Amino acid sequence: DIQMTQSPSSLSASVGDRVTITCRASQSISNYLNWYQQKPGKAPKLLIYAASSLQSGVPSRFSGSGSGTDFTLTISSLQPEDFATYYCQRSYSTPFTFGPGTKVDIK
Amino acid sequence: QVQLQESGPGLVKPSGTLSLTCAVSGGSISSNNWWNWVRQPPGKGLEWIGEIYHSGSTNYNPSLKSRVTMSVDKSKNQFSLKLNSVTAADTAVYYCARWIMVGTTYYFDYWGQGTLVTVSS
Numbered sequence: 729d730i731q732m733t734q735s736p737s738s739l740s741a742s743v744g745d746r747v748t749i750t751c752r753a754s755q756s757i758s759n760y761l762n763w764y765q766q767k768p769g770k771a772p773k774l775l776i777y778a779a780s781s782l783q784s785g786v787p788s789r790f791s792g793s794g795s796g797t798d799f800t801l802t803i804s805s806l807q808p809e810d811f812a813t814y815y816c817q818r819s820y821s822t823p824f825t826f827g828p829g830t831k832v833d834i835k
Numbered sequence: 836q837v838q839l840q841e842s843g844p845g846l847v848k849p850s851g852t853l854s855l856t857c858a859v860s861g862g863s864i865s866s867n868n869w870w871n872w873v874r875q876p877p878g879k880g881l882e883w884i885g886e887i888y889h890s891g892s893t894n895y896n897p898s899l900k901s902r903v904t905m906s907v908d909k910s911k912n913q914f915s916l917k918l919n920s921v922t923a924a925d926t927a928v929y930y931c932a933r934w935i936m937v938g939t940t941y942y943f944d945y946w947g948q949g950t951l952v953t954v955s956s
Contacts, residue, residue: 729897762942764881771930771946772881778940815881819941822894824871824934826881 730754730818734827740835747803749830751816756796760820763792763801766829767812776801777819806832837862839931839947847925847954853918857931857947864907865889869934870914871943872905874927882927886934887914921954928952 731754741747751761759779764772774783776792779799789804803810811834816827843855857870864870872884885895887905895903904917918925928949935944 760941764943766881771932771949772943773946774942774944777942781940783942817881817943822883822886823896824883824886826883829880 729823730757730825732816732818732825732827734814734816734830736830737828738831738833740833741806742835743806743808745806745835747806747810747832749801749814749832751794751799751801751827753797753799753818757818757820759795760818761792761794761799762817762819763790764815764817764826765810765812766815772815775814803832837933837945839933839945841929841931841947841950843950843952845951845953847921847952848956849922849954851919851921851954853916853921853925853929853952853954855916855929855931855950855952856913857915858911858913859933860912862933864912864914865909867936869894869936870907871932871934872916873930873932873943874925875930875949876924876927884916884918884929923954926952926954 733752735750761779763776766772780792791802813829813831838860840858847853869886871886887893907914930949931947932943933945
């Protein structure tokens with residue numbers, strides 16, 4: 729099975745900072761990669777699908793890039809409501825493996 | 836607006852069977868989507884359990900396949916999860932979610948609120 733890794737596992741940042749999270753697949757998954765945001769006690773929320781497409785209603789400060797094995801989620805200017813855990817997930821075929829998550833907290 | 840709601844016992848004894856149901860409202864379970872279960876142990880990450888189509892076709896996580904059974908009840912617009920031989924390691928928040936396929940893109944678009952299931956005697 730394809731394994732997903734993320735880095736860093738956690739980071740501390742300030743409001744207004746540019747934040748970059750990396751996701752790596754153990755073999756090529758083309759652009760079949762989604763990003764989710766999860767806040768404590770809540771279900772995950774889709775941010776980005778197909779590696780770089782912004783889900784409707786998601787602020788434009790979120791962006792995704794990458795293809796093959798290496799992907800990036802970028803928050804251009806971190807806002808207070810963005811403090812959360814972020815997960816990447818491979819799509820297209822099962823098992824729909826998630827990355828281990830990146831927790832973004834307040835510096 | 837599609838809504839999903841998990842229900843089932845919050846406490847299961849070790850070696851017993853975990854049984855959950857996900858009720859779908861605002862949409863038909865017979866639509867061209869797959870219906871999934873995802874779990875999250877306390878303080879840990881997300882683990883995909885498996886999926887079911889309204890026809891009854893299933894795909895399971897290989898790590899859980901021997902213990903998982905999913906079913907669908909079209910008359911009630913709901914689907915279910917059974918996980919047998921549970922241990923404390925199966926303690927988690929269990930989410931149901933809809934997997935959507937739009938052209939060549941695929942993702943979870945709707946989720947239930949999640950239900951905590953604790954395995955303990």
